[in-house]
Amino acid sequence: MTDAPIADRRSTLRTHHGDTFDDPYEWLREKDSPEVIAHLEAENAHTDAELAHLAELRETLFQEIKGRVQETDLSVPTRRGAWWYYSRTEEGAQYGIHCRTAAVADDWTPPVLEPGVAVPGEVVLLDGNIEADGHDFFSLGAFDTSDDGALLLWSTDFEGDELYTVRVRDLRTGETLPDEIPDTGSAFFTPDGTGILYTTRDDAWRPDTLWLHRVGTPMSSDVQLFHEADEKFWLGAGITRSRRYLVIALGSSVTSEEHLVDLTGDLTATPMVVWPRREGVEYSLDHAIVDGEDRLLILHNDEALDFELVSVAASDPQGERRVVLPHEPGRRLLGMDAFRDFATIEYRREGLERVGLLDYTTDAVDDIAFDEPLYSAGVSGNPEWHSPFLRVGYTSFVTPGTVYELDLASRELVLRKQVAVLGGYDPQDYGQRRAWATASDGTQVPISLVWKRSFGEPGTQPRPVHLYGYGSYEHSIDPGFSVARLSELDRGVVFAVAHVRGGGEMGRQWYEDGKLLQKRNTFTDFVACGRHLVDGGVTTPELLVAEGGSAGGLLMGAVANLAPELFAGILAAVPFVDALTTILDPSLPLTVIEWDEWGDPLHGADVYEYMKSYSPYENIRDGVAYPRILAVTSLNDTRVLYVEPAKWVAALRVAGASDVLLKCEMVAGHGGVSGRYNSWKERAFELAWLLDTVGLAGD
Structure with missing residues (x-):
């Protein structure tokens, strides 16, 4: 064991609603301070030293992941206009290469591309490896071609702060044009290819303004098309698949408002509001042509908790609503895409995503x-x-x-x-099923389980369990395959997902019951899932490791305080563990937008008191035997600032937590390191720690 860094305690008083909190580690927020950087580097050095014995296992895991991936590969080409677009990867290269090849006029069957075999007529549009050369971090943001295929726009971020610089290339000549637009969010071409529509952010990192840039003109002449002044609302934009309308979407966590610009007219005309915003009403739309009439299909929750689908005249969207799919409790309508002859409907029932085709004539949905x-x-x-x-x-x-x-x-x-999946993978070697835990209030909470069959059915004998959770923003953790996960399954670990309230797995009410002043349900649900697995003989506390990231990192911090005895280890990625401090400060990135999710503790004493009762940093328990904890963060993260896990780890250590580590990527953002090989190494680092925690480091 090496000596852990001990951060200085420096009093910083925070007073709200008659309550004063003395925060000893708030000084770590000074990102540009050499002292703070030195502390983070000391934390990294300590973590490296403490986990040095896992170096061989990390390399083994990395090679396992790498060995299962077909490194030279291609995506299925997607037809757009006269071209098939696809991306490919090459062995040894960190990033994808974006390409296209010409399409035959009436042939809609995508060409079959073979890894490592040259594609006839291939045109390389953008090589991410060339773009990333000389940079420690690289993220590709926007990527779009004009409808005629003549121009390409793309945007890049080399810091991890999600501020992108847009550039333009003439694909006919290969020339990169002088146009350069820094500090953008999303970006895309106008249908005629003469303009670029892009968003910018305010000081709180909120996308708030839509701009029009004419290709070949200076940025100083760009036209502001729309500005959203309400700091609780973000702005997004896109063009309908029909290419008829520009849609400007404004939204908070609970309220929507969308505006349309008819692209057959003046792009700079005043946008038409579809439905004026009304607190608590969310909606999204697409353009369809039904019986020769321009219609808007609108998915909304106005007196429809799990949403319904209506159709309105595009010329009069606030006029008569024709119900297409009525509200049906338990069928959570998620999304809708309109095509020329039909629409697709994505919805959730009984915790699973489903896809159907909507007939414009009969309103029937064919799953x-x-x-x-x-x-x-x-x-x-x-x-x-x-x-x-x-x-x-x-x-x-x-x-x-x-x-x-x-x-x-x-x-x-x-x-x-x-x-x-290389190496002889057979899906029949693995099992998956759903279990149900009983929450403290009697609610049945689903748990998904996946395991390797050769180790026996979960519950026949206690085995290591990796329990993952999130539980915020109505985000669902749906079934998905992971190559990296095979390395733990093949060593006998059972992977489980606790589908706790606050997520969206069981419909909108599931989300409502895990937010604001009911947020504690998220945490107690997760604890109930862990105890269910222990009580059912699937695992023991000595073999149970929990993981969550971002808002799921808040979940990790909360359950560490609620039930430290239940877990052998907790892996918290970019964890939102100093929630109250962040949500109290409207000057921090995205805070005001977050009030719809967590409540507004700045102006509400009841919200302040409730958040203070669960915020992990402020509820660390002295003298408690905490499980092993590994917190992973990034210096340039703008969503959950590095200071939150840095303060949390410092406070845990002083409280007596004997094995708590912090790993801070010094050049990365919310999503961690960039590049696929770097990402695999990062995951191997985390899995090695997890396997060590449950006693499998030697396997």
Whole structure:
């Protein structure tokens, strides 16, 4: 054991609603302070020293992950206009290469591309490895081609702060044009390719303004098309698949407002509001042509908790609403995409995603059927208004990512590609099922389990369990395949997901029951899931490791305080563990937007008191035997600042936690390191710690 860094205690008083909190580690917020950087580097050095004995295991895990991945590979080409677009990877290269090849006019069957075989007529649009050269971090943001295929725009971030610089290339000549737009969010071409629409952010990192840049003109002449002044609302924009409307989407966590600009007219005209914002009403839309009439299909929750779908005239969106799919409790409508002859509907029932086709004439929905009991499916990669095929992505805990195309004439699913898993992977060697835990208030909470069958059915004898959770923003942790996870499953670990309240797995009410002044349900649900696995003989506290990231990191901090005796270890990635301090400060990135999720403790004494009762940093218990803890963060993260886990770790140590480590990436953002090999090494680092915690480091 090496001596852990002990941060200085420096009094910083925070007083709200008559309550004063003395924060001894708030000084660590000074990101540019050499003293703070030195402390973070000392934490990294301590972590490296403490985990040096796992170096060989980390390398083994990295090689296992790498060895299962077909490093030279290609995506299924997607047709847009006269071209097939695809990306490919090459062995030894960190980043993808974006390409295209010409399409035959009436051929909608994607060409079959073989890894390592030259593609006839290939045009390399962008090589991420060239873009990243000379940079420690690289993230590709926007990537778009003009409708005629003549121009490319792309944006890059080299810091991890999610501020991107847009550039433009003439694909006819290969020339990179002088146009350069820094500090952007999203960006895309106007349909005629003469303009670029892009968003910028305010000082709190909130996307708030939409701009129009004319290609070939100076940025100083860019036109502001829309500005959202309300600091609780973010702004997004896009163009309907029909290419008829520009949609400007404004939203908080609980309220929406969308505006339209008819692209057959003046792009700079005043946008038309579809439905004026009303607190608590969310909606999204797409453009369809039904019986020759321009209609808007609108998915909304106005007096419809799990949402309903209506149709309105595009010329009069606030006029008569025709109900297409009525509200049906237990069927949570998630999304809708309009095509020329039909729309797709994505919804959730009984905790699973489902996809159906909506007939414009009858309003009937024809579901796409899949065989596995646990799976994820969604519509993706369908840019064209009309095509004889509909592309669908599919995966499960045991089925690698799969691309199907639904033949719209025969309604047959055609397999286009399944991600190759090298080394003799057989999905029949692994099992998956769902269990149910009883929460403290009697609610039944689903748990997904996946395991290797050769170790026996979970529950026949206690085994190491890796329990993952999130539980915020109505975000669902759906079944999905992971190559890296095989390294733990093959060593006898059972992977489990606790689908706790605050997520969206069981419908909108599931989310409502795990937010604001009911947030504690998220934490107690997770504890109930852990205890269910222990009581059912699946595992023991000595073999149970929990993991969560971002808002799931808040969950990790909370359960460490609530039930430290239940876990052998807790892995917290970019954890939101100083929640109250952050949500009290509207000057911090995205704080005001977050008030709809957590409440407003700055102006509400009841919210302040409630958040203070669970915020992990402020509820650390002196003298308690905490489990092993590994906190992973990034210096340039703008969503959950590095200071939160830094303060948390410092306070845990002083309270007597005997094995708590902090790993801070000094050049990265919220998503961690960039580059696939770097990401695999990062995951190998975390898995080695996890396996060591449950006594499998030698296996």
